[in-house]
Amino acid sequence: MTNGTGTTPGTGPATGAQPAAPPSPHPARARPADRPALGRAPRRLARPWVRLPGTGPRPADGGSTTAHDLTVRHRLLLALSALLALSLFVSYQGVHGDANPLRTSSAPAVLSLDTALYALGQAERDAGAPAPTSDFQKQISVAAQSLSAAAADDDVGGPAGRQALQTIAGLITVYAVKVQKSQLQPDGSLLREAYRSYATSILTEKGTGIQDRLKALQRQQRAAVHRQTSFGPLLWLAWSVTLLLALALCAALLETQLFLRRRFRRRYNRRLLAALALSAAGVATAVLFTVWTQRGMADTRRLLDSPLPGRLIPVAGRDTASYLAHTGFRASAAVWILIGGVLLMALAETGLRRHIDDYRFRPR
DSSP: OOOTTSOOTTOSOOTTOOOOOOOOSSOOOOOOTTSOOOOHHHHHHHHHHHTSTTOOOOOOTTSOOHHHHHHHHHHHHHHHHHHHHHHHHHHHHHHHTTHHHIIIIIHHHHHHHHHHHHHHHHHHHHTTSSSOOHHHHHHHHHHHHHHHHHHTSTTSSHHHHHHHHHHHHHHHHHHHHHHHHHHHSOTTOHHHHHHHHHHHHHHHOTTTSHHHHHHHHHHHHHHHHHHHHOOOHHHHHHHHHHHHHHHHHHHHHHHHHHHHHHHHOOSOOHHHHHHHHHHHHHHHHHHHHHHHHHHHHHHHHHHHSSOOOGGGHHHHHHHHHHHTTTHHHHHHTHHHHHHHHHHHHHHHHHHHHHHHHHHHSOOO
8 A cells, every 4th residue: 555655654765775876878888899909919019109209198098199190200201211311322322432433543444454464465575576676665655654544543552552553664664675775786696685584584573573563453453343343241231221211211101191181181292292202213213323333333343354455455445434434423413312311301391290280289
């Protein structure tokens, strides 16, 4: 039986009982089954990006991360642009820095020494004539001029090489005088044979003769050519790092473009796309110039690896000039790598600066 209040007598609320809590207007939403909680592994993967210098702490869960994400990409693009410019400059100079000395110094010196050796061989053949001949004098003049051309280059063997060339030039003068004296003596006389034997020993004496001294200088110059034309492990490492940095920068520019398109509904960021085109075109041009230069240097090394017969020396000179043509122009392009690096950083800076400033000064 109930009373007028709708309660059964004796069944009223107990003294001190708490009233039931009203239902929450915002019931807790259950986590979707297809959205697992962020585990430790993703957080560990995100830490290197979060801790980039100058990016600041990542906002707490539920806060806007746009400003932080922009700063991370901004710092990353600037760092990759600077590293790529520096690495490309070092790698490019590692090849092209030796091309001009090879063209103007090392290769002509090898050909000059080849010419001197050939001319002295021809002079020795004419030295047995019964009387002085113009052919002998001509060959001696060619040898002397070739040595002068080699000595004009300060890089030929260093100070020791220049001293050796001066010694050889003096020995050639002595050799020519002794041959001429022998030719002035009566045929078959002992004095004639003595002068002739002494002249031959000056030319062909093992270790101290003119020919052995010239061959020793030749070996030094060929070793210098090999050093200048070698594409060794350090250059391979430098170019591998450069190409990896170029790929990383292009990937970062593309990812940033996609981020801006997704977050700000901007279809294209012209400065970022210009930076992408500049980096790709610059690296491709540098690689192409390097391949052309290294190919010409390798062909020059193969041409100069062995002594050349006299009739082939002028041909070798023309071929060497052809192989190493335009290397000076390509070597001078190294300065444009540094200019391009500055321009690349400027494009990355201006491409993101407006969005960063918008979030930095956005009213709360």
